[in-house]
Amino acid sequence: MSKDELAIYFDGEGADLLLSKISELLDGKGNVEHVGCLRLLRGDPEEAMIELRLNVLDRLEMKNNSLLLDMSSDALEYAFHQLSEFLRTGYFFPSEFWSFSREGRKYDTQVFFGKLTFVKMTFLTPA
Known part of the structure; x- marks a missing residue:
């Protein structure tokens, strides 16, 4: 991903929690x-921590361990739709969620939603 892209991955529990907050x-x-x-x-x-704020403008800020998202009602409604569809189907389509302005950036930051998958690691012991 480039500096102007951000991916947020969800499992069912995380998507359901964010959906309730939205x-x-x-x-x-x-x-x-x-x-x-x-x-x-x-x-x-x-x-x-993700902080969602209802706002007129769509703006993103990253501070320490926090993602601050100022979201318009249009962005919130689309997030609600995408998360609901993910919970129904098990995937995001399209994965592109929304563009947010970001202080100090020439271009908007494109946010993507994705499905969190767990990779099971197996360690083999040499015989």
Whole structure:
């Protein structure tokens, strides 16, 4: 992925949790929602946080272990649709989610949704 792309991967539980938070924003139950998650840093998972904020503009910011997403109602509705379809079908199509402006960047950052798959590692002992 380039510097202007970001992928967010979900399993069913994570998609369901984010879907419930988006639903609360769309229903007017608040302006900010937080979702705990994991992020990979140099291949190692560490705890992180996604903060969703209802806003007029679509903007993305990354700070320490947080992903801050200012999202318009259109972006929230599309996220709701994509996550609902993922829970129904088991995949994202299309994987492109939304473009977000980002301070200091010439181009918008394209965010993609993907299915989290677990790779089972087998270590073989030489005979």
